[in-house]
Amino acid sequence: MDVSVTSSTSESLPPPEVIKDAARQQLVRLGGSGLSPEAVARASGLSFTEVAAVFPHRDDLLTALVIDAYDASGAAMERADAAAAGAGASAGARLLAVTRALREWSFANTAEFTLIYGSPVPGYHAPQDTVPSASRTPGVLAGIVRAALEGGELTPPRRAVPGPPLLLPAAVEAFGGVPGAPFPDLIERGIVLWSGLIGLLVFQVFSRTHDSVRDEAAFFDYAVAVAAESVGLVVTPDGSTG
Known part of the structure; x- marks a missing residue:
């Protein structure tokens, strides 16, 4: 050649x-x-x-857009967390800041949000190349939960969910190990928080709550506060924590 x-x-x-x-x-x-x-x-x-x-190929183009969308949304959360942490915010306030940042990005980039969180594109299967970028969002959430655990900001759950561990080794490793009592299922609860956040955004971006609530932004904050309780954080709508 x-x-x-x-x-x-x-x-x-x-x-x-x-x-x-x-x-x-x-x-x-x-x-x-x-x-x-x-x-x-x-x-x-x-x-x-x-x-x-x-x-x-089309899939090469889709993969590039998927990676960019995950990177852009993850970066928005990372910037919000850095600003909140730099201002001395508590873990609960940091959580509210990053979820609001993801919501703002989602509404500003609905096509990209739909690409990564909406209905799958027929015939397209995201390759392993997309995983690092896709991991940025749960990584931000995990970092806040871990900081809250290490800082003594978490309220112990009323009861741990019984049963064997439900996690793959990679998830445990990413979090830094299984927390001891009284938080043995904290990682599972964190995954519930993450999946609930994405589900909430799907409902709001695709107008599933507009005919049910008066103020969707306020409802979003409320829903984040409810979800935060599952991991032991108390978040109030004005961003303060108790």
């Missing part, structure tokens, strides 16, 4: 960000199932050959 030709061809390829920006516009119009290199080429003014040289 002629290395000089390969290098020249590589240098003439359009930047991936240009293609991804056009793909995000198509995502808003067509959804993940309607996304294709051909549609992106038309929207970007590039040729199909140029798009396909960077993202050969």
Whole structure:
């Protein structure tokens, strides 16, 4: 293979960000199932050959958008947590700050939210490459819960859920080990908190609560406070903790 030709061809390829920006516009119009290199080429003014040289298949393009969406939403939470922690906020206030940040991102980027948390795109299976980015959201939540545990901010549960451990070793390792009594099921409770948060956002972003509650933002804070109780944190709507 002629290395000089390969290098020249590589240098003439359009930047991936240009293609991804056009793909995000198509995502808003067509959804993940309607996304294709051909549609992106038309929207970007590039040729199909140029798009396909960077993202050969639809799934390559979807994976890039999935990673970006997870990274962007995770980064929003990380920034909110850093600001709250830097201001000396308690774990409960940090939890409220990061969940509000994720809600704000979700409403500002509904197409990307739908891509990662909505109905699966037919025929697409997210590869292992997406896992580190997808782990940022639960990682932020786990960090806050762990800090609360280490700082003595958690209220012990009324009772631990009986039964054998329900966790895969990787989840235990990510949290730093199984906490001792009275918090032996804290990691399981944290996963419930995480899944409940995503479910709540799905309800709000897809307008499942608009005809049930008067103030969806206030209801979101209330729901986070209720969920926080399951891990031993008390959160009040104004962001203070008790």
